Structure formats: C-alpha cells, structure tokens
Amino acid sequence: MDDKKDLNEKRLRKEIFSKIKEFHSLKFADKRFIPGKSKVHYGGRVFDDKEMNAMADSLLDFWLTLGRYGDEFESKLARFLNVKHVLLANSGSSANLLAVSALCSRSFSRHLNPRDEVITPAVTFPTTLNPILQNNLIPVLVDVEVDTCNMDLSAAKKAITRKTKAIFVPHTLGNPNDMDEIMALSEKHGLFVIEDCCDALGSRYGIKQAGAFGHMSTFSFYPAHHITMGEGGAVATDDDELAKITSSLRSWGRACYCKWDEKNPNGTCNSRFKFKLDGQPWDHRYLYTNIGYNMKPLDLQAAMGLAQLEKLPGFIKKRKENFARLFEALSAYDNHLVLPRALDRSDVSWFAFPMSVREDAPFSRQELLEWLNGRMIETRMIFAGNIAKQPAYKDANIRISGNLGNSDTVARNSFFIGVYPGIDGLQLDWVIDSFREFMANTAKKSSR
Ligand SMILES: Cc1ncc(COP(=O)(O)O)c(C=O)c1O
Structure with a gap:
C-alpha cells in the first residue's frame, strides 16, 4: 500500500513539474529587447523552470522551515567556498547581524566587549555598519579608494588603536580587498575579520574564494545578487565555536543543536531531558545560551537557491x-x-x-x-x-x-x-x- 502511495506521489510530482515547465515557457518566454523602450536593469533574477520546480518540490514536502534543501544548500556552498560551515539566514543583512553578534556573544570564548572598535570603510551598505552599532561596538570609519571603491588600507592601518578588535570589510561590488594585507593586520594586532561578500560570491583573491579568508564571511541572495532566493543570506566560517553560536543566534538563542530530522526522542545530545535550569530538570530545547533572533529562511528559499547554485x-x-x-x-x-x-x-x-x-x-x-x-x-x-x-x-x-x-x-x-x-x-x-x-x-x- 505504502509503495503504491509512493509511486502515485512520484507520478503526481512529475506531472506538476512538467506543467510548471510548460507554464514557465508560456509566461516567461524570452522577452524581446527594444532599445530605448526596454529597461537595461542593473541586476535582477535570472531563472527558468528549474528554480520554480525546486520550489514546487519543497512546497509539496510542506516541511516549510529549513530541511533537506537547506542542508544541501549549506553543504554545497561550503564546498564551493572551501569553508567548514555555512549557515543560511533570511537576508544578507541578517547574516551581517548574526556574524557581529556571534563575535559579541558572551558564550564566545574570545568575545568582543561593548565599546570595542571595529574598522570599516565609510562607503558601505547600511546593514554592514548597523550590526556594529546594534552590538554597542564603535564603528571606526576610514576612507576608500575611488577606483576600487574599497577600504584604503593605509587609512585602516592608521585607525588601529588598542581598542580595535575587528575589521568588517565589504568587497565592494564584488571587487576583493587585499586579503593578504588584511589578514596580516589581523595577525599582527589580534583582530577578527568579517568579510562582507554580499556582492562578491564567486570572486577570488589568489587561489581562495572571497569569504574564505576572514574569521567569518557573509553573503546575500537578494534578487540583484549573484544567486537569489528572493530574500536570503548566509554566514560562512571555519571556526566551530563561531558556527555553533551563529546557529544558536539564528534560532532564538537556544542551546539545542538537534537537526531538523533528528529521530532520537532524546535529541542529538541523547540527554534532552537531563539538563537543569534553576536546579530543576529542564528540556534542552528550551535552554537559551545566547540572546538570539529568529533569522532562518524557509526550505522553499533554499530550494530556489540550490537550483541557482548549480548555475553559479x-x-x-x-x-x-x-x-x-x-x-x-x-x-x-x-x-x-x-x-x-x-x-x-x-x-x-x-x-x-x-x-x-x-x-x-x-x-x-x-x-x-x-x-x-x-x-x-x-x-x-x-x-x-x-x-x-x-x-x-x-x-x-x-x-x-x-x-x-x-x-x-x-x-x-x-x-x-x-x-x-x-x-x-x-x-x-x-x-x-x-x-x-x-x-x-x-x-x-x-x-x-
Ligand atoms: C555589501 C552589502 N552588504 C549587505 C547587504 C544586505 O543584503 P540583503 O539585502 O540581503 O539584506 C547588501 C545588499 O545589497 C550589500 O550590498
């Protein structure tokens, strides 16, 4: 009986996908460009029936929140960037806020403190600057170069004081900063580096991808960006501790790290009900170790992103x-x-x-x-x-x-x-x- 249900489900999915393909070619057939009449956009979504079908597939699962598509996207993007962890977020702005908040979390062993300084260029996107202010850090604005639109590194060097704890550096319009110099500054002065790669997916510096240099990096999947999920973003890091904190911050600040498809009723930790709060037994799912947010996208968005990632x-x-x-x-x-x-x-x-x-x-x-x-x-x-x-x-x-x-x-x-x-x-x-x-x-x- 179950086998029959399974076969019927597969058949129906196939029928739906082929209808969507037909619909796509009808509705989104190539539009003719008429000079002076049609717009030449600065950016926009480029898609075909694959994205629509991936979303339909996810819709038919009706899992809704991050699930199989989210997992696959995170691991494929991590492989592309050659970083250990990628965590999806609901926008590039959220990714930036998660990254700075992770560095400031009291549960981070080397956390930043209020009024610590973060160097960042004056020509920037608002939600690159805002997380610094929102975390009670002091942004230190330095000048840029006109031709690269990137931070002037000689100005950044002069801005370093004993209060400086991090550099938040956007690769403006995809153009990578001198990551050799920035990472050398980071080593010399013990500074964290966050790369804002919201505009730079696929850019390389030397043999590495932009986003594979800093302690953390962030990406945006808004429609004008290199790939889209409608709205979406990601944080990437090689640091296990920062990844764990980012994941917690993304999910209300909770301590629980169960996967979405965890089968064990006692959780991944296998001791879900053995935790204590105020001396009483407590469910790990409701234990909060960070002052968090909810910044998770839907699995539908990840499904679209995955189809886009194939085309990157x-x-x-x-x-x-x-x-x-x-x-x-x-x-x-x-x-x-x-x-x-x-x-x-x-x-x-x-x-x-x-x-x-x-x-x-x-x-x-x-x-x-x-x-x-x-x-x-x-x-x-x-x-x-x-x-x-x-x-x-x-x-x-x-x-x-x-x-x-x-x-x-x-x-x-x-x-x-x-x-x-x-x-x-x-x-x-x-x-x-x-x-x-x-x-x-x-x-x-x-x-x-
Ligand atoms: C450099 C930079 N950082 C952050 C963002 C914010 O990304 P999102 O629009 O996904 O919130 C953008 C958006 O375009 C951006 O260009």
Whole structure:
C-alpha cells in the first residue's frame, strides 16, 4: 500500500513539474529587447523552470522551515567556498547581524566587549555598519579608494588603536580587498575579520574564494545578487565555536543543536531531558545560551537557491564577460571617467560596473545619469555614499579616522551600471552606444 502511495506521489510530482515547465515557457518566454523602450536593469533574477520546480518540490514536502534543501544548500556552498560551515539566514543583512553578534556573544570564548572598535570603510551598505552599532561596538570609519571603491588600507592601518578588535570589510561590488594585507593586520594586532561578500560570491583573491579568508564571511541572495532566493543570506566560517553560536543566534538563542530530522526522542545530545535550569530538570530545547533572533529562511528559499547554485559558474562567467566588454568600450573615455580597478591577485565576479566622473570632466554625474535614465539604462549610487553623511547616523556613536575625502568623491561622482547575466549583447550594444553618443554630444558642446 505504502509503495503504491509512493509511486502515485512520484507520478503526481512529475506531472506538476512538467506543467510548471510548460507554464514557465508560456509566461516567461524570452522577452524581446527594444532599445530605448526596454529597461537595461542593473541586476535582477535570472531563472527558468528549474528554480520554480525546486520550489514546487519543497512546497509539496510542506516541511516549510529549513530541511533537506537547506542542508544541501549549506553543504554545497561550503564546498564551493572551501569553508567548514555555512549557515543560511533570511537576508544578507541578517547574516551581517548574526556574524557581529556571534563575535559579541558572551558564550564566545574570545568575545568582543561593548565599546570595542571595529574598522570599516565609510562607503558601505547600511546593514554592514548597523550590526556594529546594534552590538554597542564603535564603528571606526576610514576612507576608500575611488577606483576600487574599497577600504584604503593605509587609512585602516592608521585607525588601529588598542581598542580595535575587528575589521568588517565589504568587497565592494564584488571587487576583493587585499586579503593578504588584511589578514596580516589581523595577525599582527589580534583582530577578527568579517568579510562582507554580499556582492562578491564567486570572486577570488589568489587561489581562495572571497569569504574564505576572514574569521567569518557573509553573503546575500537578494534578487540583484549573484544567486537569489528572493530574500536570503548566509554566514560562512571555519571556526566551530563561531558556527555553533551563529546557529544558536539564528534560532532564538537556544542551546539545542538537534537537526531538523533528528529521530532520537532524546535529541542529538541523547540527554534532552537531563539538563537543569534553576536546579530543576529542564528540556534542552528550551535552554537559551545566547540572546538570539529568529533569522532562518524557509526550505522553499533554499530550494530556489540550490537550483541557482548549480548555475553559479555560468552566471560568474557571464558577469565577467559583460564587465570585460564594458571595460573595453568605456576605456575610450577614461579621460572623463575613473574606471574600476581590480588588484593583480583578484579574479572578480563583478556585481556591477562602477565608475566615477572625473572632477575636471566637462559634464556632471547628474547629467550622465539623466542621459542614461532617459535611455532606460538603470544606474545606482555606490550604496550609501559616505555613510557618515546619512541622516540616520547624525547622532550615532561613530569614530571617523582620518580624512574621508575619497568617500566624499565617491558620493559625489560615482555610480554603477549592470553586468548581471540577464544583460545580453544587444543590451550591451545599447549601453555602449549611449555612452558614445553622450560623450560625442559633450565634446561638441565644449568645442562650441
Ligand atoms: C555589501 C552589502 N552588504 C549587505 C547587504 C544586505 O543584503 P540583503 O539585502 O540581503 O539584506 C547588501 C545588499 O545589497 C550589500 O550590498
């Protein structure tokens, strides 16, 4: 009887999957790109029936919370990054908060203390900075380089004091920082390093993946990112203790580490009811050793992520190709534009194509952005610009180290356009033509 039920279930799943495939090709059939009418997005989801079917498969399980897909995603991403532990979260922002909170947890043997300082660049994403403040640490903002958009390491070195306990370093738009230098600073001064790889999945520095250097690293799976789960994120670490604390923080702060499919009624620890609280017998499932959150995604999200992870090598290749084509074409205008620079040891899985209008260019960033916008080419600022200038941080307890002149320049002159795999050759032609026309028009105007 059970065998028959099993067979029927398999047959029905197959039928559903084939209907979804049919539905996908009907609803999401290739849309024609019409220059000037269709948008050239800066990023977006690239998917086919595989993601929809993976989600349907998970939906039919109706397990809902992290389960078999979550497990598989975590172990496959860990293998890709070559790190020991990956823990899924419900966003990159949550991953950042989990990572900083893990370092601050009283249950961590080398935990940070309130008012310890964390060095981080001034050009950043808000939820890279926020976890530092939310954990009562002091962010120390340092300047960036205009061409890499990354932290200026000479400024970071000058910012180190005896209060410095960590560096939180985003690989801006996928461009890896000099991880040799950062890890050398970490060793020399005993600093923890968190890499924010939310924009850098698949970027390499030397022979290692971005995210495999620091004590912890974080990833985002928001639709504009290298792979998506709709909303989603992950924390990666080689450190068993930090992984255990992160897992606890992700699940309300509880001590219990039972797997979702644990069969033993006495738990993985086999002594679930033998714990004590206030001298009384206590169920380990309800013992809390961290001040936690609930930051778990659904298994449906992990299912989508897993289908995306299979496609990651192809996505990275396309991002690199799109970047290379834009770089070659826009090099003609490097008298007016500061083009992005990657370090010699980097192999970048670009999130986007950043550039900065030179101070002496015969046009402003605003004029260029309006021109591109008129041609339906999406642009974005480099996140929060110089974040110290954002209203949210007016009264925040932040230390600024040195001069943030380059951060102001990035805020004033920089922006990015897309290279994501949804951008094809026709769209790139349109982008390149649009730059060509803009530059020709400004040349004409300035020769009048
Ligand atoms: C560098 C960086 N860190 C963190 C985040 C936050 O990720 P999420 O949107 O998944 O919360 C982003 C989002 O784009 C980001 O670019």
